[in-house]
Amino acid sequence: MTAARDAQLRDALDSVRARLARAADAAGRDVDDIELLPVTKFFPADDVAALHRLGCTAFAESRDQEAAAKVEDVSRLIGGAPVRWHMVGRIQRNKARSVAGWAYAAHSVDSAKVVAALDRAAAEALEDGRRTEPLRVYLQLSLDGDEQRGGVDVDAADRIDQLCAAVDAAPGLAFVGLMAIPPLGADPGESFARLQRERDRVQQDFQQRLGLSAGMSGDLEAAVEHGSTCVRVGTALMGSRPLTSPEVVTPVTPSSQAPPEGSSQ
Numbered sequence: 001m002t003a004a005r006d007a008q009l010r011d012a013l014d015s016v017r018a019r020l021a022r023a024a025d026a027a028g029r030d031v032d033d034i035e036l037l038p039v040t041k042f043f044p045a046d047d048v049a050a051l052h053r054l055g056c057t058a059f060a061e062s063r064d065q066e067a068a069a070k071v072e073d074v075s076r077l078i079g080g081a082p083v084r085w086h087m088v089g090r091i092q093r094n095k096a097r098s099v100a101g102w103a104y105a106a107h108s109v110d111s112a113k114v115v116a117a118l119d120r121a122a123a124e125a126l127e128d129g130r131r132t133e134p135l136r137v138y139l140q141l142s143l144d145g146d147e148q149r150g151g152v153d154v155d156a157a158d159r160i161d162q163l164c165a166a167v168d169a170a171p172g173l174a175f176v177g178l179m180a181i182p183p184l185g186a187d188p189g190e191s192f193a194r195l196q197r198e199r200d201r202v203q204q205d206f207q208q209r210l211g212l213s214a215g216m217s218g219d220l221e222a223a224v225e226h227g228s229t230c231v232r233v234g235t236a237l238m239g240s241r242p243l244t245s246p247e248v249v250t251p252v253t254p255s256s257q258a259p260p261e262g263s264s265q
Ligand SMILES: *Cc1c(COP(=O)(O)O)cnc(C)c1O
Pocket: 039, 041, 062, 088, 089, 216, 217, 218, 232, 233, 234, 235, 236, 247, 248, 249, 250, 256
């Protein structure tokens, strides 16, 4: 780990924290109600350890295979200190057992089959001591109804209600909220406003306060304005990922890089 990379990560973290504080302020919200979740996919365990030294204790990954290996490497690097790992990518049913072994939360659950597989896997992991708490689950919604890209159609209220109820009833799972990614080209403000309305509707059926996993490097301000309780930030903290990656869910544009000078206005 080079000192230069440490300094780069420190500066990026400072600048993202400042953006988040300004966004919370502008929305009249307490910044402590919004979790900053670094997305570390494609970046090495050394980077995660550096962020941990800077005070981060939760991280997100989007592919099981990469995550499972990194979780072990990071644990070794930081002497077994407690860290909460979040799964934010598509979950295949045959990966449920592995995900239940390392993930504190899953943000990308969008079908009854995945709910059932994760519940079984988490219950088994609770039983054999690989985990101590239920897996926290966000139901992912699709804001343009294109379910191929992940998420349940935001207009399919009946299906949303059924899935939320199924997660809430599953002994291995804890239902904690909704997640969405704005469709390509859509206005983030309108997208997050729609997500927030749906959360408010779903909330009526539950006692626990439901959160919103919303906002990434390019649109976290709009997400905070519309009630996000967890922003998932990759590029603005870590730098650009390889452009050929299928995991790049938004185009990496200069404005999504959040350069320090752009965020100091
Ligand atoms: C990669 C990823 C992010 C981070 O995106 P950036 O634009 O790099 O901040 C957030 N959420 C999900 C689901 C991702 O896959």
